[in-house]
Amino acid sequence: MSVGKKDISCPPEAPGTPLKDSDIAEKKVTYVEDHPDIRYAWTAGQAISRFLNELKKGKLIATKCNKCRRILFPPRMFCELCYKPIDDWVYVKDTGTVQTFSISYIDPDAKPLEKPVIVAVIAVDGASKNMAFMHVLGEVEPEKVYIGMKVKAVWKPEEEREGSVTDIKYWKPIEG
Amino acid sequence: MEVERVSGLKFHKKQDVAIVGAGMTTFKRRLNETGKELSFLAIKQALEEADMDLSDIEMVVMGSAPDAFDGLHMKGEYLLDGSGGSDRPYMRVFVGGGTGVFAPIAGYWHVASGLADVCLVVCEEKMSSCMPHPQSAFKYIWDPILDRPLAPNLIWIFALEMNRYMHVHNIKHEDIALVSVKNKANALDHPCAQLAEKITVEDVLNSEPMALPVRRLDVSPPSDGAAALIMVAPHIARQVTDNPVWVTGVGWALDTTMWTNRDLYFPRYVAEAAKMAYRMAHITDPRKEIDVAEPYDPFDYKELHHMEGLGLAKKGEAPILTREGVTARDGDLPCSPSGGLLGVGNPIAATMGVKAGELYWQLAYRAGKRQVAKEVTTGVCQAWGDLMQVGTVMVMSNKR
Ligand SMILES: [Zn+2]
Numbered sequence: 001m002s003v004g005k006k007d008i009s010c011p012p013e014a015p016g017t018p019l020k021d022s023d024i025a026e027k028k029v030t031y032v033e034d035h036p037d038i039r040y041a042w043t044a045g046q047a048i049s050r051f052l053n054e055l056k057k058g059k060l061i062a063t064k065c066n067k068c069r070r071i072l073f074p075p076r077m078f079c080e081l082c083y084k085p086i087d088d089w090v091y092v093k094d095t096g097t098v099q100t101f102s103i104s105y106i107d108p109d110a111k112p113l114e115k116p117v118i119v120a121v122i123a124v125d126g127a128s129k130n131m132a133f134m135h136v137l138g139e140v141e142p143e144k145v146y147i148g149m150k151v152k153a154v155w156k157p158e159e160e161r162e163g164s165v166t167d168i169k170y171w172k173p174i175e176g
Numbered sequence: 177m178e179v180e181r182v183s184g185l186k187f188h189k190k191q192d193v194a195i196v197g198a199g200m201t202t203f204k205r206r207l208n209e210t211g212k213e214l215s216f217l218a219i220k221q222a223l224e225e226a227d228m229d230l231s232d233i234e235m236v237v238m239g240s241a242p243d244a245f246d247g248l249h250m251k252g253e254y255l256l257d258g259s260g261g262s263d264r265p266y267m268r269v270f271v272g273g274g275t276g277v278f279a280p281i282a283g284y285w286h287v288a289s290g291l292a293d294v295c296l297v298v299c300e301e302k303m304s305s306c307m308p309h310p311q312s313a314f315k316y317i318w319d320p321i322l323d324r325p326l327a328p329n330l331i332w333i334f335a336l337e338m339n340r341y342m343h344v345h346n347i348k349h350e351d352i353a354l355v356s357v358k359n360k361a362n363a364l365d366h367p368c369a370q371l372a373e374k375i376t377v378e379d380v381l382n383s384e385p386m387a388l389p390v391r392r393l394d395v396s397p398p399s400d401g402a403a404a405l406i407m408v409a410p411h412i413a414r415q416v417t418d419n420p421v422w423v424t425g426v427g428w429a430l431d432t433t434m435w436t437n438r439d440l441y442f443p444r445y446v447a448e449a450a451k452m453a454y455r456m457a458h459i460t461d462p463r464k465e466i467d468v469a470e471p472y473d474p475f476d477y478k479e480l481h482h483m484e485g486l487g488l489a490k491k492g493e494a495p496i497l498t499r500e501g502v503t504a505r506d507g508d509l510p511c512s513p514s515g516g517l518l519g520v521g522n523p524i525a526a527t528m529g530v531k532a533g534e535l536y537w538q539l540a541y542r543a544g545k546r547q548v549a550k551e552v553t554t555g556v557c558q559a560w561g562d563l564m565q566v567g568t569v570m571v572m573s574n575k576r
Contacts, residue, residue, distance in 0.1 A: 008225060010542040011529070014202035014367040015217045016209055016401070024307075029208060033307075036247060042320045052321070073437075074322060080432060100343065100440060102335030104387035108327050110311035119332050119387070121340075121436050132436045134336075136326060142388075147343045166325045 047077045050089070052163040058155050062127050064088040073127035092126035094153035095174065099123050099132050103142045118142055122151060122171055138170030150174040187456045190290030192576060193283075194413035194420035195536045197226030200403035200529030202368045203521030206304040207400040211246065212258025214402035215300045218529070219260055222296070222404035226416055233406075235292040236261035238268045239279030239299040241524035241561075244313035245306045259298045265291075273474060273561025274428070275299065275525035276403075277568035280532045281426045283407040284570070293409040300402040301523035310398045317563060331395070333564055335387035337440040338477040342389065344441035345492030347480075349389055353380035354498050355476035356393055359512045362505060363519025365545040368529070370399055370521035380476070396474045399521035403529030405536065410576075421539045424554070425459070425571035427452030435563055446485025446558060446567035453556070454487070457571040462487040462556070466571075468538050468548050469509065470531045470557040473516040479503075482558055483511060485567065506549035513538060513548050524561070531557040532570055539574045 023029045044052055047063065051074060054061040063072045063086040065079035073092055078085050101120035107113055118140070123132040137145060138154065151171040161167040199221025201207075201214050209217070215238075223229055238259045243251045252268025259266070269275065269282045276299055283297035303310040314330035341347065354377060363372035375393065383392040413420040429448035431438060438444070450462070459465045471482035480494035488509060489497050497503055503511035514520060514534035517527050535557040537543040554573040560566060 009544045010198065010225065010537045010540075011200045011368060011533075012221055012224065014200075016202040016204060016207045016214065018202070018204040019206040019208050019304075021206065021308075024206075034247065040320070044321050048321055074434070076434075080434075100336045100340035102332055102339060102387045102389070103385070104329060104332060104335070105385045106329050106331065106387060108311070108315040108329050110309050110329060110331075110386075116385075116388075117327075119326070119328070119336070121336055121440075130437055130439055134323060134326065134328070134332075134436050147339070164325050165322055 047075045051075050055165070055167040056161045056163045058158065060092050060094055060124060062090055062092045062131070064090050070128040071126065071131060073124055073131040074133055092124045096122040096124040096151055096171070098145065098147055098149040098151060100147055101137065101145050116142060118145055120171070135165065135168060136170045137172070139172035189288040191288060191409045193287040193423045194408055194410065195405055195423065195572070196408055196413055196416045196420050197222040197228070197406040198404065198533040198536050199225065200368055200526070200533055201401050203370045203399040203401040203523055203526070205370065205397060205399060211255050211300045211302045214302065214400065215255060215258035215298050218402040218404040219296065219298055222406050226406045228406065228416070230260050233260060233264065233294055233296045235265040235286050235295045237279055237282045237286060237295060237297045238266065239270065239275040239297070239525040239528065240268060241270065241272060241275055241301055242313060244316055245301070245303045245310055247305060255300060260296055271562055271566045271568065273472070273524055274559045274566040274568040275561065276528040276531050277557055277559035277570050278428060279525065279528060280405055280407065280570055281428060281568060283405065284423050284426050287407050287409055293412050295407045296404065297407060298402065298404045299525040299528040301526045302400045303398040303523060304400050329387065331387045331390055333435065334475050335390040337564060338389050338475065340440040341477060341481055347492070347495050349381060350377050351495035351499055352394070352477045352480065353377045355473065355479045356380050356518050358498070358504060359473055359516040359518040362513055362546065363515025366515045366520050368401070369515055369519055371397055372515060372519050390475065394476045396517035396522035399523035401521060401523035401526040401529070403526045403533050405528065405532060419540055419574065421536050421572050421574050422576050423570060424573045425453035425457030427456070427569040429567050430562065431565045433563055433565060435565060442491060443481050443485035443560070443567060445565055446482055446560065446569070449567035449569040450486045453569040453571050459571065463489070463509070466509065466554055466556050467550060467552040468513065468535070468555040469511045470514060470535050470555070471511055472531065472558050472560045473512050473518050474522055476518060478560065479511060479516065482560065486556060486558055486569070505546070508550065510548040510550070513543070513546050527559065531559055535572050539572055
């Protein structure tokens with residue numbers, strides 16, 4: 001180990017060999033391609049299984065912690081703040097308030113969408129403050145959506161429900 | 177409550193920790209070099225600046241984000257040789273986007289504990305392997321049962337957070353766009369920059385909508401790149417340099433994964449991490465005592481959000497400070513003088529080079545054209561990530 005730094009600007013240089021996307025498409029660089037295909041089956045667990053089964057019935061269910069007195073939604077089997085098992089199951093309403101929203105022009109792969117999706121964080125009525133979940137809005141023009149807007153769930157017909165968050169088609173504004 | 181959370185912590189360290197060298201590669205959307213080769217290039221620079229060679233390195237910490245970008249599991253092991261980690265204690269750390277400051281925090285505890293006197297920290301990201309776009313890997317971050325059936329894009333959560341932040345403080349998009357304008361212009365002086373350019377607020381507001389309010393120019397680009405730091409004990413620092421930069425505080429914290437149960441307008445995870453770091457560094461008034469900052473800026477609103485979490489601005493005040501030029505390179509509180517992720521690029525973990533690396537260069541007065549105008553003694557850098565829930569904070573000073 002020698003003493004003293006060299007007099008160099010920082011960072012001293014910027015090595016690296018930039019490529020264009022087209023260099024891959026036109027096979028101008030050496031590369032190897034693979035398409036891994038791995039499958040999964042995720043069990044929903046104790047709390048979310050009950051939640052999904054209640055969705056089939058057209059109901060939203062939460063859990064309750066008697067120590068912090070919070071109504072927890074989406075439901076869990078333990079309160080993460082008190083770190084104890086929950087005490088009870090309680091139904092909450094299928095109405096709520098838009099806490100925040102976004103008008104998305106991109107799909108999961110960042111490809112453009114023809115018609116934008118309105119995604120929102122919705123605090124459901126009957127659960128504790130900020131107990132919200134993510135879903136989409138419908139029957140409303142994007143420019144009409146605002147934070148604080150009251151909304152109500154629009155359910156799929158019972159025979160089409162399958163125990164998924166998509167059993168709610170979307171949330172629509174409550175008139176007035 | 178926020179303060180009490182860290183009140184029980186005691187910071188018994190064996191020895192102080194100094195940074196004596198840093199390096200980074202160019203950040204580009206696509207580089208030919210592999211992750212191993214990029215790591216090698218960054219480390220070579222850091223060793224040159226410190227005038228050391230690999231035989232001086234006792235332990236190595238490596239940081240890199242999701243394996244899904246590489247399509248290769250056990251990335252830490254795959255990157256070992258490029259990281260200079262073979263035949264010595266070596267570990268990989270990972271907290272998503274927070275890794276760029278968490279890896280040097282891990283380097284800090286290697287040295288502060290006395291386990292090592294010389295620790296090399298290297299961060300690498302090669303996002304371009306994921307085709308056609310790394311967004312396709314990001315979709316596997318979402319909860320498979322509650323979120324993925326809605327076909328979400330990761331940008332959604334940032335858009336939702338940005339909109340909530342704008343709503344609570346009545347902030348206009350114009351004021352947020354100023355961050356993008358400032359950072360991309362700062363990046364013109366960075367030799368590694370990917371998106372350095374002179375743009376206007378109108379350019380940002382008129383750029384392509386992604387998930388409104390987020391538009392194309394509100395966002396940093398995916399990149400390939402690597403960065404390295406050398407962290408040493410005081411007796412080594414004395415041998416290597418007259419001007420070491422000391423790590424005076426570190427902090428990290430995670431908020432609940434149930435992100436829809438939080439009020440998104442304020443980054444509590446950053447505030448908790450900052451309190452821990454400031455307590456360790458004996459900082460009681462960050463706005464007065466911090467001379468230069470590198471808050472994490474993957475989105476323009478995020479620099480503002482994080483300034484408030486770091487206590488560098490009151491809640492809702494960061495856009496005002498930005499508009500008044502306080503956060504400019506010649507301002508009273510320069511923020512992201514490197515050009516940040518918005519200007520230099522966002523190779524997730526490797527952003528260490530523009531956060532911890534830049535703070536080191538600023539405090540060592542080695543930032544060249546990027547050197548801030550004011551006299552600097554103490555600075556803070558910060559990163560953020562996972563499901564927008566982790567804050568990682570490091571305070572540095574050129575006085576011990
Ligand atoms: Zn509780």
